[in-house]
Amino acid sequence: MKLKLIVMASLLLSLSACMSTSSPLGPDASAWDNYLSWYKVTADATTGDPTGFLGSVHDGSSAFRQIYVNSIGEGVNRGTQGFPYPAGTILLKESFNNAQALADHRNPDLTIMVKLATGQSPATGDWEYIMGANGGRRGTGDSGLAEFCRDCHLYAAATDYNFINSRFFENNR
Numbered sequence: 240m241k242l243k244l245i246v247m248a249s250l251l252l253s254l255s256a257c258m259s260t261s262s263p264l265g266p267d268a269s270a271w272d273n274y275l276s277w278y279k280v281t282a283d284a285t286t287g288d289p290t291g292f293l294g295s296v297h298d299g300s301s302a303f304r305q306i307y308v309n310s311i312g313e314g315v316n317r318g319t320q321g322f323p324y325p326a327g328t329i330l331l332k333e334s335f336n337n338a339q340a341l342a343d344h345r346n347p348d349l350t351i352m353v354k355l356a357t358g359q360s361p362a363t364g365d366w367e368y369i370m371g372a373n374g375g376r377r378g379t380g381d382s383g384l385a386e387f388c389r390d391c392h393l394y395a396a397a398t399d400y401n402f403i404n405s406r407f408f409e410n411n412r
Protein backbone atom coordinates (compact mmCIF):
# COMPACT_ATOMS: atom_id res chain seq x y z
CA MET A 240 0.00 0.00 0.00
CA LYS A 241 2.75 2.38 1.04
CA LEU A 242 4.77 1.44 -2.03
CA LYS A 243 1.75 2.09 -4.21
CA LEU A 244 1.41 5.54 -2.69
CA ILE A 245 5.08 6.28 -3.22
CA VAL A 246 4.90 5.10 -6.84
CA MET A 247 1.81 7.24 -7.45
CA ALA A 248 3.34 10.25 -5.74
CA SER A 249 6.54 10.05 -7.76
CA LEU A 250 4.56 9.50 -10.92
CA LEU A 251 2.56 12.65 -10.23
CA LEU A 252 5.72 14.51 -9.35
CA SER A 253 7.35 13.58 -12.64
CA LEU A 254 4.13 14.34 -14.49
CA SER A 255 4.03 17.80 -12.97
CA ALA A 256 7.75 18.26 -13.71
CA CYS A 257 7.11 18.03 -17.45
CA MET A 258 3.90 20.05 -17.48
CA SER A 259 3.92 23.24 -19.45
CA THR A 260 4.19 26.43 -17.43
CA SER A 261 3.38 30.05 -18.23
CA SER A 262 5.19 33.34 -17.73
CA PRO A 263 4.64 35.04 -14.38
CA LEU A 264 1.61 37.27 -13.96
CA GLY A 265 1.82 37.65 -10.19
CA PRO A 266 4.68 38.97 -8.03
CA ASP A 267 8.12 37.39 -7.67
CA ALA A 268 9.16 35.19 -4.76
CA SER A 269 9.99 38.12 -2.48
CA ALA A 270 6.21 38.50 -2.02
CA TRP A 271 6.13 35.39 0.18
CA ASP A 272 9.61 35.69 1.77
CA ASN A 273 8.12 36.40 5.19
CA TYR A 274 5.18 33.99 5.04
CA LEU A 275 5.98 32.62 8.49
CA SER A 276 4.69 35.91 9.92
CA TRP A 277 1.32 35.55 8.11
CA TYR A 278 -1.91 34.24 9.57
CA LYS A 279 -1.63 30.47 9.96
CA VAL A 280 -4.83 28.90 8.64
CA THR A 281 -4.07 25.47 10.12
CA ALA A 282 -3.64 25.87 13.89
CA ASP A 283 -2.35 22.29 13.89
CA ALA A 284 -0.67 20.72 10.86
CA THR A 285 -3.06 18.59 8.80
CA THR A 286 -2.29 15.06 7.73
CA GLY A 287 -4.39 12.33 6.16
CA ASP A 288 -6.99 13.60 3.70
CA PRO A 289 -9.50 15.77 5.59
CA THR A 290 -11.28 17.04 2.44
CA GLY A 291 -11.33 13.69 0.63
CA PHE A 292 -9.88 15.31 -2.50
CA LEU A 293 -6.16 15.08 -1.88
CA GLY A 294 -5.32 11.73 -3.49
CA SER A 295 -1.56 11.52 -3.81
CA VAL A 296 -0.73 15.16 -4.56
CA HIS A 297 0.82 17.63 -2.09
CA ASP A 298 3.20 14.82 -1.01
CA GLY A 299 0.30 12.47 -0.27
CA SER A 300 -1.86 11.79 2.76
CA SER A 301 1.06 10.77 4.98
CA ALA A 302 2.63 14.24 4.68
CA PHE A 303 2.06 17.05 7.19
CA ARG A 304 0.73 20.30 5.80
CA GLN A 305 0.49 23.85 7.09
CA ILE A 306 -1.30 26.68 5.28
CA TYR A 307 -0.75 30.44 5.55
CA VAL A 308 -2.57 33.44 4.06
CA ASN A 309 -1.24 36.98 3.66
CA SER A 310 -3.04 39.97 5.19
CA ILE A 311 -4.89 40.77 1.92
CA GLY A 312 -6.77 37.46 2.01
CA GLU A 313 -6.92 36.90 5.77
CA GLY A 314 -10.44 38.32 6.30
CA VAL A 315 -11.97 36.09 3.61
CA ASN A 316 -10.18 33.00 4.91
CA ARG A 317 -11.33 33.69 8.47
CA GLY A 318 -14.90 34.42 7.39
CA THR A 319 -15.10 38.11 8.26
CA GLN A 320 -15.28 39.01 4.54
CA GLY A 321 -17.16 37.16 1.78
CA PHE A 322 -15.68 35.22 -1.13
CA PRO A 323 -14.06 35.76 -3.64
CA TYR A 324 -10.59 36.66 -2.41
CA PRO A 325 -9.28 40.14 -3.33
CA ALA A 326 -6.48 40.49 -5.91
CA GLY A 327 -3.11 40.22 -4.19
CA THR A 328 -4.18 37.38 -1.88
CA ILE A 329 -1.50 34.73 -1.45
CA LEU A 330 -2.33 31.26 -0.08
CA LEU A 331 0.76 29.18 0.69
CA LYS A 332 1.07 25.60 1.72
CA GLU A 333 4.05 23.84 3.27
CA SER A 334 4.25 20.05 2.91
CA PHE A 335 6.59 18.03 5.11
CA ASN A 336 7.30 14.39 4.34
CA ASN A 337 7.01 13.23 7.96
CA ALA A 338 6.43 14.35 11.55
CA GLN A 339 10.13 14.81 12.25
CA ALA A 340 10.59 17.10 9.26
CA LEU A 341 7.60 19.11 10.51
CA ALA A 342 9.04 19.31 14.04
CA ASP A 343 12.40 20.49 12.61
CA HIS A 344 10.68 22.70 10.03
CA ARG A 345 12.98 21.03 7.51
CA ASN A 346 12.75 21.55 3.72
CA PRO A 347 9.01 22.00 3.21
CA ASP A 348 7.74 21.78 -0.37
CA LEU A 349 5.86 24.97 -1.11
CA THR A 350 2.78 25.26 -3.30
CA ILE A 351 1.32 28.71 -3.70
CA MET A 352 -1.79 30.37 -5.11
CA VAL A 353 -1.80 34.08 -6.01
CA LYS A 354 -5.08 35.85 -6.76
CA LEU A 355 -4.62 38.01 -9.86
CA ALA A 356 -6.70 40.97 -11.03
CA THR A 357 -10.08 40.09 -12.52
CA GLY A 358 -9.74 38.85 -16.11
CA GLN A 359 -6.01 38.01 -16.01
CA SER A 360 -6.60 34.25 -16.07
CA PRO A 361 -10.33 33.47 -16.31
CA ALA A 362 -9.64 29.76 -16.93
CA THR A 363 -8.23 29.41 -13.41
CA GLY A 364 -10.63 31.75 -11.61
CA ASP A 365 -7.85 34.37 -11.82
CA TRP A 366 -5.53 32.31 -9.60
CA GLU A 367 -1.88 31.77 -10.52
CA TYR A 368 -0.67 28.35 -9.32
CA ILE A 369 2.98 28.16 -8.31
CA MET A 370 5.33 25.35 -7.30
CA GLY A 371 8.51 25.88 -5.31
CA ALA A 372 9.79 28.54 -2.89
CA ASN A 373 11.59 30.39 -5.68
CA GLY A 374 8.37 30.69 -7.69
CA GLY A 375 10.03 29.09 -10.71
CA ARG A 376 7.13 26.98 -11.97
CA ARG A 377 3.91 28.88 -12.58
CA GLY A 378 0.63 28.14 -14.26
CA THR A 379 -2.16 30.37 -15.54
CA GLY A 380 -4.55 30.16 -18.49
CA ASP A 381 -4.47 26.86 -20.35
CA SER A 382 -0.91 25.84 -19.40
CA GLY A 383 -0.56 22.22 -18.30
CA LEU A 384 0.40 23.17 -14.75
CA ALA A 385 -2.58 25.50 -14.37
CA GLU A 386 -4.98 22.82 -15.60
CA PHE A 387 -3.46 20.20 -13.31
CA CYS A 388 -3.92 22.33 -10.19
CA ARG A 389 -7.21 23.93 -11.27
CA ASP A 390 -8.93 20.64 -12.16
CA CYS A 391 -8.74 19.53 -8.53
CA HIS A 392 -9.12 22.91 -6.79
CA LEU A 393 -12.32 23.22 -8.82
CA TYR A 394 -13.96 21.00 -6.18
CA ALA A 395 -13.66 24.03 -3.90
CA ALA A 396 -15.12 26.44 -6.47
CA ALA A 397 -17.84 27.55 -4.02
CA THR A 398 -15.10 28.98 -1.81
CA ASP A 399 -13.04 30.51 -4.64
CA TYR A 400 -10.95 27.36 -5.28
CA ASN A 401 -9.72 27.37 -1.67
CA PHE A 402 -10.24 24.18 0.34
CA ILE A 403 -9.21 25.16 3.87
CA ASN A 404 -10.92 28.18 5.43
CA SER A 405 -13.33 28.99 8.28
CA ARG A 406 -16.21 27.40 6.38
CA PHE A 407 -14.29 24.13 6.11
CA PHE A 408 -13.52 24.18 9.85
CA GLU A 409 -17.19 24.91 10.71
CA ASN A 410 -18.36 21.97 8.61
CA ASN A 411 -15.76 19.61 10.06
CA ARG A 412 -15.90 20.34 13.77
Ligand code: HEC
Nearest residue numbers: 292293296304330332350351352368369388391401402403
Ligand atom coordinates in the same frame (compact mmCIF):
# COMPACT_ATOMS: atom_id res chain seq x y z
C1 HEC B 1 -5.85 16.09 -6.60
C2 HEC B 1 -6.22 17.33 -5.98
C3 HEC B 1 -5.27 18.50 -5.91
C4 HEC B 1 -4.37 18.97 -6.87
C5 HEC B 1 -4.10 18.39 -8.24
C6 HEC B 1 -3.75 20.15 -6.30
N1 HEC B 1 -4.23 20.40 -5.05
FE1 HEC B 1 -3.75 21.97 -3.85
N2 HEC B 1 -4.93 21.23 -2.40
C7 HEC B 1 -5.70 20.08 -2.48
C8 HEC B 1 -6.38 19.86 -1.22
C9 HEC B 1 -7.33 18.71 -0.90
C10 HEC B 1 -6.00 20.91 -0.37
C11 HEC B 1 -6.45 21.11 1.06
C12 HEC B 1 -5.32 21.01 2.05
C13 HEC B 1 -4.96 19.66 2.54
O1 HEC B 1 -5.74 18.67 2.50
O2 HEC B 1 -3.83 19.60 2.99
C14 HEC B 1 -5.09 21.77 -1.15
C15 HEC B 1 -4.55 22.94 -0.68
C16 HEC B 1 -3.76 23.80 -1.42
C17 HEC B 1 -3.32 25.11 -0.96
C18 HEC B 1 -3.74 25.80 0.32
C19 HEC B 1 -5.04 26.57 0.06
C20 HEC B 1 -6.29 25.69 0.08
O3 HEC B 1 -6.94 25.55 -0.97
O4 HEC B 1 -6.61 25.17 1.15
C21 HEC B 1 -2.52 25.61 -1.95
C22 HEC B 1 -1.80 26.95 -1.93
C23 HEC B 1 -2.48 24.63 -3.02
N3 HEC B 1 -3.26 23.54 -2.67
C24 HEC B 1 -1.77 24.78 -4.21
C25 HEC B 1 -1.79 23.87 -5.24
C26 HEC B 1 -0.98 23.98 -6.45
C27 HEC B 1 -0.03 25.12 -6.76
C28 HEC B 1 -1.27 22.87 -7.22
C29 HEC B 1 -0.67 22.48 -8.53
C30 HEC B 1 0.76 22.37 -8.60
C31 HEC B 1 -2.25 22.08 -6.50
N4 HEC B 1 -2.53 22.72 -5.32
C32 HEC B 1 -2.78 20.90 -6.96
C33 HEC B 1 -5.85 19.27 -3.57
C34 HEC B 1 -5.15 19.41 -4.76
